[in-house]
Amino acid sequence: MSFITKFTASALMSVAMIASANNNAFAADLQVEVSGITQVKGEILLALFDQKGRWLRTAAMRTKTAATGDKVVLTFSGLAEGEYAISAFQDLNGNGDLDRNLIGIPSEPYGFSNDAVGNFGPPSFEDAKIKMDAQNKSIRIRLN
Template sequence: MKKLIAFITLITSIQVVVAQDSHELIVKVENIKDLKGSLKIAVYNHEDHFLSNAIMSDDKIIDSNEMTFSFKGLVEGIYAISLFHDENDNGKLDSNFIGIPTEPYAFSNNAKGMFGPPSFEDCKFEVKADAREIVISL
């Protein structure tokens, strides 16, 4: 019985520590020109997974020139964001015949790429306090 009580106490303590270590990231997207389609956003936590394996993602139907996304449960660390305006709601970033995107897109830090997307290094930011807010211009 003592072992069971000790185990329950340990599990409860771990849950409290985990809850204290998780943070919320608020992403405000500005400069949305057309009120059609949806906005798709992805959060990455490592350079090796940037633009290929998001740890969190969301999408919303566009109903305003500014939209806000909230990501909860993030631990302290380095992150980067990519997003795009899926104007025709086909679930992908459309591009022309040479691969240049034809739909608006953006990255955290409003980073711009040269001959391709920006690097994780250019897009990265730190989450170390609750309710961290960043602003991205589309």
């Protein structure tokens, strides 16, 4: 390898390492306390959405935990700066889906970030969005 090739490869490696370190430096954790759990059974499932166009369709991340008391705490780790919205529900029967009645109203407890509510349907991404910066953040969602 010539000196120039070695120098270029070394420089590119350094840039990649710095970029990687910078990305990790801006990664933050979002801690979510879910309250309003009235039945200690099933699991609490959270879905995090990072784009308005994917809201309630394609989650960027998911997490879950057993419903062990009247509230639980879950964490999304390594989030970049940006806007996110979260949907939550308690899966009482363990089927992994938010069950609904005959007219489409959820029959299991559910909630959204900012405790956002919708009119004749779920809230908008705009109503549920939270802004993450380089700092860790804690929010609360109350199940209905």
